[in-house]
Amino acid sequence: MGVLQRFERRIEEMVNRPFARAFKAEVQPVEIASALQRELDDRAAIVARGRTMVPNSFTVALGPHDHDRLSTYAEPLGAELSAMVSEHAQEQHYAFLGPVTVEFERDEELETGRFRVRSAAAAGAVPAQTQTGPPVSAGRGGAPWLEVGSTTYALRSPLTRVGRGTDSDLRIDDPGISRNHAEIRHQGGDVVIVDLGSTNGVVIDDERVEEARLRDGTRIVLGSTTVVFHAGGR
Numbered sequence: 001m002g003v004l005q006r007f008e009r010r011i012e013e014m015v016n017r018p019f020a021r022a023f024k025a026e027v028q029p030v031e032i033a034s035a036l037q038r039e040l041d042d043r044a045a046i047v048a049r050g051r052t053m054v055p056n057s058f059t060v061a062l063g064p065h066d067h068d069r070l071s072t073y074a075e076p077l078g079a080e081l082s083a084m085v086s087e088h089a090q091e092q093h094y095a096f097l098g099p100v101t102v103e104f105e106r107d108e109e110l111e112t113g114r115f116r117v118r119s120a121a122a123a124g125a126v127p128a129q130t131q132t133g134p135p136v137s138a139g140r141g142g143a144p145w146l147e148v149g150s151t152t153y154a155l156r157s158p159l160t161r162v163g164r165g166t167d168s169d170l171r172i173d174d175p176g177i178s179r180n181h182a183e184i185r186h187q188g189g190d191v192v193i194v195d196l197g198s199t200n201g202v203v204i205d206d207e208r209v210e211e212a213r214l215r216d217g218t219r220i221v222l223g224s225t226t227v228v229f230h231a232g233g234r
């Protein structure tokens with residue numbers, strides 16, 4: 001069974017199928033899914049040997065009628081479409097700059113049954129062990145964790161490597177971040193960040209630091225990406 005067929009079956013099983021029926025004679029979810037697949041394939045770019053990058057941020061523009069009917073289902077449909085995009089990327093061995101998102105917007109100029117797709121490659125954090133899947137959620141009230149946009153990463157290990165390289169524990173595909181940029185270490189009861197000789201450094205409170213203790217809410221700038229540290233529960 002292909003990616004689109006699996007997607008369509010999941011949609012049909014949602015809430016005893018009212019979701020699929022709501023789109024009868026209007027925009028069909030599988031049409032959007034197919035368009036997202038084509039967008040991935042059309043915009044795939046080989047950036048290195050064995051590595052093909054594709055967009056990860058998608059906006060689907062709908063006419064007023066379709067958008068109004070869709071609004072009730074926007075969240076679950078967006079999640080299903082994101083999962084479908086990730087599945088297709090995994091099958092085609094594509095790579096993302098960050099987590100996959102699919103959002104919807106209203107376009108007054110579009111007629112019923114018509115839609116447009118825009119896509120972009122948006123840098124973000126992707127835990128190395130699940131680069132094409134959903135982000136690893138942090139344990140609220142437990143381990144300390146990092147927030148990078150909509151992605152969270154729990155700091156459960158004594159040492160976490162952050163960088164652009166594929167061997168990083170937390171990979172952030174930002175051109176301003178070095179392959180091996182920094183380490184976050186548990187030292188006694190503290191959590192510290194250590195610069196690993198990166199090109200653009202680690203910036204906290206507008207100052208470049210070689211090593212710094214992290215406190216709850218500390219904003220860390222790596223390249224053009226801001227990472228927020230959360231202390232978690234004790």
